[in-house]
Amino acid sequence: MSRFAARRTVQILVVLAIMSLVIYALIGLMPGDPVDLMIASNPHLTAADVVRLKALYGLDKPLLERYAAWATAALHGDFGYSRLYAQPVLTVLLPRLGNTALLMGTSFVLTLALAWPIGLIAARRPGSWLDDAANFASFATISVPSFWLALMLILVFAVQLGWLPPGGATTIGVGGIADRADHLVLPVITLTLVNFGPQLRYMRAAMIDTLDHDYIRTARAKGAGEARILTRHALRNALIPLITIVALSFGSLFSGALVTETMFSYPGMGKLIYDAVLGNDYNLALAGLLFATLMTLLANFAADIAYAATDPRIAYR
Amino acid sequence: MKALSQPRVRFGGGVLLALALAVLLAPWLAQVLGAHADTVDLYQRLAGPSLHHPLGTDELGRDMLLRLLEGGRVSLLVGLSAAMAAAVLGTAIGLVAGYFGGRLDAALMRLTDGVIALPLLPLLVVLAAADLQKLGVPAAVQQSEAVSLYRIIVLVTLVGWTTVARLVRGATLSLKRQDFVRAAEALGAGHRRIMLVHILPNLATPIIVATSLAVGEVILLESVLSFLGLGIAPPLASWGNMLTGAEETIALAPMLAVYPGALIFLTVMACNLLGDGLQQALDPRQRR
Numbered sequence: 049m050s051r052f053a054a055r056r057t058v059q060i061l062v063v064l065a066i067m068s069l070v071i072y073a074l075i076g077l078m079p080g081d082p083v084d085l086m087i088a089s090n091p092h093l094t095a096a097d098v099v100r101l102k103a104l105y106g107l108d109k110p111l112l113e114r115y116a117a118w119a120t121a122a123l124h125g126d127f128g129y130s131r132l133y134a135q136p137v138l139t140v141l142l143p144r145l146g147n148t149a150l151l152m153g154t155s156f157v158l159t160l161a162l163a164w165p166i167g168l169i170a171a172r173r174p175g176s177w178l179d180d181a182a183n184f185a186s187f188a189t190i191s192v193p194s195f196w197l198a199l200m201l202i203l204v205f206a207v208q209l210g211w212l213p214p215g216g217a218t219t220i221g222v223g224g225i226a227d228r229a230d231h232l233v234l235p236v237i238t239l240t241l242v243n244f245g246p247q248l249r250y251m252r253a254a255m256i257d258t259l260d261h262d263y264i265r266t267a268r269a270k271g272a273g274e275a276r277i278l279t280r281h282a283l284r285n286a287l288i289p290l291i292t293i294v295a296l297s298f299g300s301l302f303s304g305a306l307v308t309e310t311m312f313s314y315p316g317m318g319k320l321i322y323d324a325v326l327g328n329d330y331n332l333a334l335a336g337l338l339f340a341t342l343m344t345l346l347a348n349f350a351a352d353i354a355y356a357a358t359d360p361r362i363a364y365r
Numbered sequence: 366m367k368a369l370s371q372p373r374v375r376f377g378g379g380v381l382l383a384l385a386l387a388v389l390l391a392p393w394l395a396q397v398l399g400a401h402a403d404t405v406d407l408y409q410r411l412a413g414p415s416l417h418h419p420l421g422t423d424e425l426g427r428d429m430l431l432r433l434l435e436g437g438r439v440s441l442l443v444g445l446s447a448a449m450a451a452a453v454l455g456t457a458i459g460l461v462a463g464y465f466g467g468r469l470d471a472a473l474m475r476l477t478d479g480v481i482a483l484p485l486l487p488l489l490v491v492l493a494a495a496d497l498q499k500l501g502v503p504a505a506v507q508q509s510e511a512v513s514l515y516r517i518i519v520l521v522t523l524v525g526w527t528t529v530a531r532l533v534r535g536a537t538l539s540l541k542r543q544d545f546v547r548a549a550e551a552l553g554a555g556h557r558r559i560m561l562v563h564i565l566p567n568l569a570t571p572i573i574v575a576t577s578l579a580v581g582e583v584i585l586l587e588s589v590l591s592f593l594g595l596g597i598a599p600p601l602a603s604w605g606n607m608l609t610g611a612e613e614t615i616a617l618a619p620m621l622a623v624y625p626g627a628l629i630f631l632t633v634m635a636c637n638l639l640g641d642g643l644q645q646a647l648d649p650r651q652r653r
Binding site for chain 1: 478479481482483484485486487488490491492494495496500581585588589592593594605608611612615616619622623625626629630633634636637638641
């Protein structure tokens, strides 16, 4: 087990290294460079200054050399300065990471708490009215554009009814847990609904497959109760393929978070990346994307470990 | 046509046909209304429904109905072309992975899993903001009006191929062990001939299903990127970028924010139902 964990850790580090190079190259494709921005804000810069500045920031060097310099600094915990916030990147980034974890965590737990039981019950009798209703609901939530759903929630609950705040994370001058919770309601509902459909379908499909097996018939024959069959016999086996899918859906969860955070002006990682890209804040966009990738990889890693808990047949070598 | 007995296929296909028809009839409707989707009328900003403007006007006084139809044309065009391009790419990858197996298969599937697992939207946001000049795109293309159209099609294709690839690989794995493939091998057919002539025609079902599902996915991605200001660029209308303007006037004219989103929802729902219905109708193993 520990050897397995060690090997996976090495794998994650390798993937992260490759991704960081890819992301670094991608950021390099954004319009302009830091010196262009300085020229735009200071008309007194001469051509000689530009050359000197480019040399100072290493912008005259080839891509790989610049990447190596950036990566060395990053490994020492130095991700540079954010242009938009005039603060070190990590100072800006870390609080946002917590905000996103709160939003995503709450909505993820809520999604599973809603989608899995419904999927499980729907799978018992495919084609029943309950199954049809569940299918319709999952199709609807898969098909709805998340930003529009957010817009409609703002329109109804913030603009017309005035029950909840339209965005942000706190009210200036109010604060407190109740205020934070108020601001979380609409983003959490949006993110939960968007992820509800896929999770319901995964659970339903996995359960239908499992319920078809002989050991379920055996359990029925020996007189096990329906609840026991569903949870002890079917669910544990259905969970095995499900965990992989859930881990793989973490990336799309993050994509959903970007949209949701942007719509509700929620100060999280997704909105930070979006603002950084639009504001040509190269250092911040780079670090933000890298952290988002790292979080996704860690979720996949956690899923591999969770395998062991659900399937004792899996041997880790 | 067995597929038409599926209510999902009938509903999804019907809605998509109706939308396509409406979009194609838009120029004729514009003549009847005596307006154009781009006609700005600043005296008629955010006007309510009237005989001249059946769904009212937007923040620049443009006719909402005509804008919606033009947006639909763009969204459907992007959806269809990117989904087809993604299907071609995905089919090629899935076919090669499934047919050759071994290390090549493992590498291609790792790549597929990787693309699925990545936080795609943040990466797409960066890609959509990329400077075309730095990519070496010819200046003539950069300055053309439709550049945002091409760009979004390419971007969405790059991330949209994974579902097709997985389905095609799975089907190829089981097909390549069947007798008719063995027979073709025994007759001395080369890899390319076996893949293209013997296996590919049998993949029609998963490819059609995955493509119709992909159209919905693509339209969703296009709309969100356009909404964020990184997809279809105004003045070209798309359902996504119409919502950008509507967000600012949501307190004054809430319906402007309702129509485009409802149309995206309806279109994507139709694509998903069509894909799902086709799968049930065409794939005898999938009796659910």
